[in-house]
Amino acid sequence: MSEITLRGISKRYADGTTAVDNVDLDIQDGEFVILVGPSGCGKSTLLRMIVGLEDISEGDLSIGGNRVNTLGPKDRNLAMVFQNYALYPHLSVRENIAFPLRLAKMEPGEIDQRVGEAARVLELGEFLDRKPAALSGGQRQRVAMGRAIVREPAAFLFDEPLSNLDAKLRVQMRTEIARLQKRYGTTTVYVTHDQTEAMTLGDRVAVLRKGIMQQVGSPRELYNNPINLFVAGFIGSPSMNFLPGQIRGGKLTLPMAELDLPEEFRERVGANAGGREEQSVIVGVRPEHFEDASMVSKDVLGSGVTFRSRIDVIEWMGSELYAYIPVQGSARHNQGMAELARELDQEDVRSEGDESQIVARLDPASRVREGEESELWLDARRLHLFEPETGASLTYREGAGDPTTEGAHPGASHGGSNGGGTAGGRGGELGGAGGAGAVRRDA
Numbered sequence: 001m002s003e004i005t006l007r008g009i010s011k012r013y014a015d016g017t018t019a020v021d022n023v024d025l026d027i028q029d030g031e032f033v034i035l036v037g038p039s040g041c042g043k044s045t046l047l048r049m050i051v052g053l054e055d056i057s058e059g060d061l062s063i064g065g066n067r068v069n070t071l072g073p074k075d076r077n078l079a080m081v082f083q084n085y086a087l088y089p090h091l092s093v094r095e096n097i098a099f100p101l102r103l104a105k106m107e108p109g110e111i112d113q114r115v116g117e118a119a120r121v122l123e124l125g126e127f128l129d130r131k132p133a134a135l136s137g138g139q140r141q142r143v144a145m146g147r148a149i150v151r152e153p154a155a156f157l158f159d160e161p162l163s164n165l166d167a168k169l170r171v172q173m174r175t176e177i178a179r180l181q182k183r184y185g186t187t188t189v190y191v192t193h194d195q196t197e198a199m200t201l202g203d204r205v206a207v208l209r210k211g212i213m214q215q216v217g218s219p220r221e222l223y224n225n226p227i228n229l230f231v232a233g234f235i236g237s238p239s240m241n242f243l244p245g246q247i248r249g250g251k252l253t254l255p256m257a258e259l260d261l262p263e264e265f266r267e268r269v270g271a272n273a274g275g276r277e278e279q280s281v282i283v284g285v286r287p288e289h290f291e292d293a294s295m296v297s298k299d300v301l302g303s304g305v306t307f308r309s310r311i312d313v314i315e316w317m318g319s320e321l322y323a324y325i326p327v328q329g330s331a332r333h334n335q336g337m338a339e340l341a342r343e344l345d346q347e348d349v350r351s352e353g354d355e356s357q358i359v360a361r362l363d364p365a366s367r368v369r370e371g372e373e374s375e376l377w378l379d380a381r382r383l384h385l386f387e388p389e390t391g392a393s394l395t396y397r398e399g400a401g402d403p404t405t406e407g408a409h410p411g412a413s414h415g416g417s418n419g420g421g422t423a424g425g426r427g428g429e430l431g432g433a434g435g436a437g438a439v440r441r442d443a
């Protein structure tokens with residue numbers, strides 16, 4: 001068994017930087033977990049602590065049930081695949097793959113057998129006698145993976161392995177890695193800043209911000225049920241739209257429309273607002289929860305609100321249509337939102353003064369036109385509401401958001417203090433490290 005368990009893991013560098021702050025994470029045997037977050041959030045540091053290249057300042061790291069904090073990298077039996085695959089240029093593909101086995105003084109017959117098997121699975125058989133220089137980028141990447149595979153490690157650790165590749169190759173290698181991981185069933189931890197990679201590769205995704213674990217869950221959980229503004233904005237492309245909202249007597253006022261808050265939201269918002277009469281919120285709407293009103297069937301129209309708006313720009317891509325809509329009043333009214341936008345790298349796209357722009361993904365058959373007013377529709381059932389000060393979601397539901405697992409095990413099978421992406425501190429503890437401090441709702 002090679003489950004990897006992190007308990008209260010922190011890293012403080014000599015200059016005082018806290019790169020990783022009290023992280024809890026349970027990675028099951030055979031599971032594929034993605035560590036994702038913007039540049040500088042501490043994901044490489046966390047990976048390097050797991051592999052043993054970086055000392056752990058605080059906390060306990062176990063692999064297969066044994067505490068390994070003080071073991072050197074060699075004794076942890078993990079295989080790391082880096083961004084620059086570091087192949088030996090003077091060695092053939094065969095010798096590159098065999099290298100770690102020779103180092104371990106493995107018997108030659110066994111080496112041949114393992115290299116042959118890896119080459120077969122990786123479809124490198126015909127290249128075994130070539131030098132790396134005579135291979136394509138993708139083939140080199142496969143050799144690097146071969147070198148990791150032959151060691152039969154307890155786990156594979158990937159540090160942004162695809163970021164040097166061009167877009168097409170990246171997609172190819174992504175499916176390749178997913179296929180190999182399933183084939184071998186080896187526990188895998190994969191670091192990336194690319195939310196698309198995170199969403200497509202992993203069984204579960206762990207989102208880090210400034211060294212602090214925000215939420216751990218399946219891609220669907222994170223997408224449908226983000227715990228705070230940061231996760232909501234980070235996961236999904238194009239990202240979630242944020243609008244300022246005002247709740248008063250069961251009604252939600254948005255810059256472009258007023259709507260009745262669906263009953264289930266009303267209860268939860270009420271509870272969180274301590275029954276206050278009026279409450280400011282940040283409203284999150286995914287692009288696909290807008291529609292051209294003329295394309296919405298009559299029985300569904302009532303679940304949302306219709307509004308008229310000019311459409312600034314249309315991007316039609318055959319299977320998708322994105323409409324850019326100006327809205328008055330920006331949700332960037334506070335420091336936190338501005339900082340969040342910077343972190344999420346979306347500052348310039350959406351806002352200018354008090355006018356901001358939202359992105360709507362409409363039915364590609366829609367006849368809306370650039371520069372003209374159109375009747376649009378917003379699905380009220382799919383709104384997300386956030387607390388403006390802390391960024392905590394008011395609509396987050398513990399263990400929800402993944403229809404493929406919902407009801408079966410709200411995170412239970414992944415156990416641990418953050419199984420399924422539960423909040424470390426729900427309500428009242430938004431700013432603090434609530435409980436195990438594994439997951440935070442403030443963003």
Ligand code: ADP
Nearest residue numbers: 013015017019038039040041042043044045046
């Ligand atoms: P990521 O992989 O998410 O981009 P890193 O783990 O590389 O982030 O870095 C996390 C934080 O720790 C960053 O603020 C970075 O500047 C800092 N950091 C990384 N290495 C060192 C170091 N050797 N000394 C001091 N600070 C460091």
